[in-house]
Amino acid sequence: MNYITKKGALQKACLSIVILFFLQLKGFSQVQNVPVNLRVDNLICEYKINPISVDAANPRLSWKLITTDRNIEQTAYEIRVGSNAVSLTKAKDIIWTSGKVLSDQSVHVYYGGPTLTSRQKCYWQVRVWNNKNQVSPWSMVNFWKMGLLKPTDWTAKWIQNTYQSDTTGGPSPMFRKAFILDHKIRAAHLYITAHGVFEAQINGKRVGNDYFTPGWTSYNKRLQYQVYDVTSLLKKGDNATGVTLGDGWYRGYTYNRRKDVYGKKLALLYQLEVVYTNGKRQIISSDKSWRVAYGPIRSSSFFDGEVYDARKEKAGWSEPTYRNLTWDTVKTDETIKDNLIATSGPTVKKHEKFLPLKVFNTPEGDRVVDFGQNLVGWVQFKLKAKAGDTIKLFHAEVLDQKGNFYTKNLRTAKQEITYVFKDDSTTTFEPHFTFQGFRFLKVVGYKGPLDSTNLAAYALYSDMAQTGKFSTSNPLVNQLQHNIQWGQKGNFIDVPTDCPQRDERMGWTGDAQAFCRTATFNMDVAGFFTKWLKDLSADQHKDGAVPYVIPNVLDSVSAAASGWSDVATIAPWNIYLAYGDKQVLQQQYESMKAWVGYIQQHSRNYLWDTGNHFGDWLFYAGTNYEDGAALTDKNLIAQAFYAYSTQLLIKAGKVLGRSDDVQKYTLLLYNIKKAFLAEYVTPNGRMISGTQTSYVLALNFDMLPENLRESAAKRLVHNIEDYDEHITTGFLGTPYICHVLSRFGHTDIAYDLLMKESYPSWLYPVKNGATTIWERWDGIKPDGSFEDPEMNSFNHYAYGAIGDWMYRVIAGINTDEGDPGFHSILIAPRPGGKLSSAQAELETLYGKVKSAWSIDNGTFTLDVIVPPNTTATVLLPSVTDQITEGGVDINTVKDITDIKKTGHDAQMSIGSGTYHFVYTMKTYGKHNN
Known part of the structure; x- marks a missing residue:
């Protein structure tokens, strides 16, 4: 050339x-x-991918930027919404376009187009501009579909059976309808709900993969309906559908064997809407034309299990060829009030599968299967027996000292599956309207071999994506993290339950507030908690008192306990921090105010010393130590949480721009703290209850003036040392103790607590073979005996709240309260505890955040991932003068700015991307604080 x-x-x-x-x-x-190294992916609408039952008037849209370039921020976006997916990509049939909006907002962007109507399907895509003057291609097309927004959208009638035997604990009714579809089908959607729980079929096939629908809400005020795309299950010509109902939470047994909490009769609401290719519509609704019969499910209960008699099966009962000549007519119920809402949270689904670890005979002669993991769900079997033979499955979490099957801690819950074989063919079976909490399975009535070919356990829990990972160089800490995650899985079954095995399984508010922040690290719980908090508002008393459990199934006086009812302020704030969701604060703000208002009305001179409180539930109360004084004054705790809820209300008010409220409650907070000091603190800063929990709450909630805080922190440390560096806190002190120690320069002591292996400690259950978090520090005592079986769950997540400290301090991943949802990120790992490495990942609404550090012969390495459209402040611990990133001096890296020393640490700002820091680490004192 x-x-x-x-x-x-x-x-x-x-x-x-x-x-x-x-x-x-x-x-x-x-x-x-x-090509531009920038694209948009992971489109979600109201926390869901392509939802088909949205009832928000202006749905919120979120997306993630995908790029391998560093320091990428969104500077503008454009959303377009259309009525047809293909047309949308050609910029035709547009319903709404945002135009180019100069903004870095990529989460919770409101749809701003014309008013949406019931059943309307909207297709959408987005493109973004970045700070390098690049524009992405349009994203792939996603969609959302509106639910039924008006009561008049429902033409279906509530139907019930007419049997006198329709009572709690009785057989499950089966409802059936045959129908004809005259034309070729373009689309079909089923809108369905029940009083009770349901399982639907169309033409012999199960509808969806959800369990225990419609889920648990405050049924008399909020009843969810589910929507399913059932186009593939239907055909032109003859069709049939069937729905089986179970007692579920609606009328099944609850605490103290109370039943019929919401009603006595099961009922079904069913509306199948079919659109033909010629544009015509046909609706098949529940009405008097349906038929009902009893079948093989003779009883079902979350507490007691299920009795299934296969001899009473009605083969093909949901297929069009079935003849229901002996089935009975149904009745409609016009009195059922309108309180239907679209499903907002994640439904319960089947997840992990566990095969038998071993099969053995106990000293008492029982045949027992060990699945190796304390899980919540059920056992599926594939067995062969003679007609009329009965097999019984019993479920337990642990074996006793002698290795025998142990179920005393279940109290009155049976957790039993009874199955009667109909013939000598091989049968595959799993339960329907029940779940068990177990690791061990006792099999009675079957003599054949039991192994991985014919037995499997399945975990069931709300369909929350795992967002967090955490691991260290210490296997015991890793098992602790495993236990925390499985405690969450087993207890997040549509609501945050306290335990999944005994006769309780309710949404205890104290457990939920203690664990909420940790929950946001492990899994995507945004939709889960947002849905549950709406039920809190619904069940909150008119005077502002918050019940002990949500949904509330207790009596009217079981409400307004400090540390429990404060979930009304604590959970919304934690969800806001984790997901940057301002709407959850708007949704719950009046509830937050009402709870603080309740305390105000029951306080005297700003001192809340009335009412019934649980106190620091299940604190260490042993007698093995000389002191043993771990009992914290309940009213002191109440006053501290009064201040905390008021402080969170102030913070929410600032976010929402409620300046008048901020001013009002700031004055209230001042007086609350003043009353606390006068009542519970000596002039020298000594608490009247000299316990770990009293000092933890006082310090964590800033109840003490600054000049008394350091001395109080030292008193806390001395208390821990008096107990040979053991923890003595209960449900209310435990979530905060390590955070308080780290905040006041005692991270080494926090590590000592974490690493302790003897009782009471987090690792004591791990050393004793736990695979979930225990309710008590000593559920199994050092001598192998059990705590009181009346309250001794081995799957109870509250003490798993240490997970929050593990993510935020050990790994050092945190979010900025002023710019929450991990839009502004803090990476500040704190090594210690003789760990040589630790790493954590968190999938945020912006993408993956990672912090992974290791120490090798004094060389400290930190690998960081910051997702696009976010920034991070990095705090490197105990630095020398030479820090490299990617092999070069950090002062020469253009993507690292604002470098400065902060004590022994180095602080800097970075944009998105992957970073690799290396330097020689200095050591100071016992550990690196």
Whole structure:
């Protein structure tokens, strides 16, 4: 190529670059011939991917930027919404477009178009501009579909059976309807709910993969309905559908064997809407034309299990060829009030499968299967026996000292599956309307071999994606993290229960508030808690008192306990921090105010020393130590939480711009703290209850003036040392103790607590073979005996609240309260506890955050991932003067700014991307604080 040719080519290349740059500025990246390292993915609407039952008037849309470039921020976005997926990509049939919006907001962006109508399906996509003057291609097309927004959208009638035997603990009714579809089907959606729990079929196939629908809400005020796309299950011509109902939470047994809490009769509401290719519609609704019969499920209960008699099966009962000549008519119930809402939280689904670890005979002669994991769900079997033979399955969490099957801690819950074989063919069976908490299975009535070919345990829990991972160089700590996660899985079954095995299984508010922040690290619980908090508001008393459990199934006086009812303020704030969800504060703000208002009305001179409180539930109360004084004054705790709820209300008010409330409650908070000091603290800063919990709450909630805080922290440390570096806190002190120690420069003591292996400690259950978190520090005592079986759950997540400290301090992943949801990130790991490494990942609404550190012969390495459209402040512990990133001095890395020393640490700001820091670490004192 000669010089002239080269010159012409160069001119053409320059011209092309100019043109491409101009097109980028105008938003035409899709016409570029060169790829841009920027795209948009992970589109969600109201925390869901392609939801089909949205009832928000203006749904919120979120997306993630995908790029491998560093320091990428969104500077603008454009959303377009259309009525057809193909047309949308051609910019046709547009319902609404945001236009180019100059904003870095990529989460919770409100739809701003015309009013949406029931059943309306909206297709949407988005593109973004970044801070490098690049524009992404349009994203893939996602959609959302509106639910039934008006009561008049329902043409279906509530139907019930007419049997006198329709009572709690009785057989499950089966409802059936045959129908004809005259034309070719374009789309079909089933809208369905029940009083009780349901399982639907169409033409012999199960509808959906949800369990225990419609889920548990405050049924008399909020009843969810589910929507399913059932197009593939239907055909032109003859069709049939069937629905089986179980007692569930609606009328099944609850605490103290109370039943019929919401009603005595099961009922079904069913509306199948079919759209033909010719545009016509047909609706098949529950009405008097349906038929009902009893079948093989003779009883079902969350507490007691299920009795299934296969001899009473009605083969093909949900298929069009079945003849229901002996089935009975149904009755409609016009008195059932309208309180239907679309499903907002995640439904319960089947997840992990566990095969038998071993099968053995106990000393008492029982045949027992060990699945190796304390889980919540059920056992599926594939067995062969004779007609009329009965097999019984019993479930337990642990074996006793002698290795025998132990169920005393279940109290009155049976957790029993009874199955009667109909013939000698091989049968595959799993339960329907029940779940068990167990690791061990006792099999009675079956003599054949039991192994991985015919037995499997399945975990069931709300469909929350795992967002967090945490591990260290210490296997015991890793098992602790495993136990925390499985405690969450087993107790997040539509509501945050206290335990999944005994006769309780309620949404205890104290457990939920203690664990909520940890829960946000492990799994995506945004929709889960948002849904549950709406029921809290619904069941909150008119005077502002919050019941002990949500949904409330207790009596009217079981409400307003400190540390329990404060979930009304604590949980919304934690969800806001984790997901940047301002709407949850708006949704719960009046509830927050009402709870603080209740305390105000029951306080005297700003001192809340009335009412019944649980106190620091299940604190260490042993006698093995000389002191043994771990009992914290309940009214002191109440006053501390009064202040905390008021403080969170102030914070929420600031976020929402409620300046008058902020001023009002700031004055209230001042007086609450003043009353606390006068009543519970000596002039020298000594608490009247000299316990770990009293000092933890006082310090964590800033109840003490600054000049007394350091001395109080030292008193806390001395208390811990007096107990040989053991923890003595209960449900209310435990979530905060390590955070308080780290905040006041005692991270080494926090590590000592974490690493302790003897009772009471987090690792004591781990050393004793736990695979979930125990309710008590000593559920199994050092001598192998059990605590009081009346209250001794081995799957109780409250003490798992240490997970929050593990993520935020050991790994050092946190969010900025002023810019929450991990839009502004803090990476500040704190090594200690003789750990040589620790790493954590968190999938945020912006993408993956990672912090992974290791220490090798004094060399400290930190690997960091910051997702696009976020920034991070990194705090490197105990630094020398030489820090490298990617092998070069950090002062020469353009993506690292604001470098400065902070004590022994180095602080800096970074944009998105992957970073690799290395330096020689200094040591100070016992551990690196």
